[in-house]
Amino acid sequence: MTGIELTNEQRQVLQAERGKPIDVVDPVTQERYVLLARERYERVRDVLEREAGSASANVAPGITPGILRSQQAFWRDLPQLLTQKKLLGKWVCYHGDERIGIGRYEDLIRECNRRGLRDDAYDLGVIEPYARPPWEPEEIEPGGHEVDEPEMFGVAAVPGEPT
Numbered sequence: 001m002t003g004i005e006l007t008n009e010q011r012q013v014l015q016a017e018r019g020k021p022i023d024v025v026d027p028v029t030q031e032r033y034v035l036l037a038r039e040r041y042e043r044v045r046d047v048l049e050r051e052a053g054s055a056s057a058n059v060a061p062g063i064t065p066g067i068l069r070s071q072q073a074f075w076r077d078l079p080q081l082l083t084q085k086k087l088l089g090k091w092v093c094y095h096g097d098e099r100i101g102i103g104r105y106e107d108l109i110r111e112c113n114r115r116g117l118r119d120d121a122y123d124l125g126v127i128e129p130y131a132r133p134p135w136e137p138e139e140i141e142p143g144g145h146e147v148d149e150p151e152m153f154g155v156a157a158v159p160g161e162p163t
Contacts, residue, residue, distance in 0.1 A: 010035075063135055070094035070123035071134050078127070087127045095122040102127070 006014070013022055014035070022035040046066075063071070073094045081087055081102075093100040093108040095117055101108055105124065112122050125134070 064120040066096065066118070066121035067123045068135055069096045070121075071125070073097045073099070074123065074125050075133050078130070081127045082129060090127050091124055092127055093122055093124045 010022075014037075019037055019040065021040070024033045024035050025031070026033070071094070073096065074092060077092075077099065081092065087102060090102050091105045091108055092102045093112065095112070095115075100111055100115075100122065108124055
């Protein structure tokens with residue numbers, strides 16, 4: 001996330017308003033924004049992301065807004081990550097636009113837990129080339145081959161037990 005530094009005038013207005021949201025106007029475009037303390041923003045972030053996510057629901061059905069945003073950040077950074085051969089095959093974790101880290105899967109999960117992140121707010125991926133972004137639906141052609149149910153999840157049938 002890109003940030004800007006406050007001017008002295010802006011700081012004075014924020015202090016005078018004691019944490020209330022401040023209306024800000026771009027003098028060039030006349031577009032209006034709201035300046036909000038990070039702590040207050042974090043309290044309403046899920047609602048805002050859910051609303052933004054509903055607009056992209058047909059792009060990413062079943063993917064929460066937090067995970068989608070994390071996947072998009074990973075996809076944005078992936079070309080640069082792929083140029084570093086030492087990173088190939090390693091896990092990377094994103095929380096929104098923030099890269100939590102690169103390393104072992106367990107260590108990254110531990111860090112997310114330490115930060116108190118919900119499971120639907122971050123995403124982990126392996127640094128490797130991909131054919132398509134993870135939020136795009138995969139086209140599956142009809143037909144294919146049959147799979148024996150006991151082996152479907154990598155579990156062989158146990159002799160003497162019903163399958």
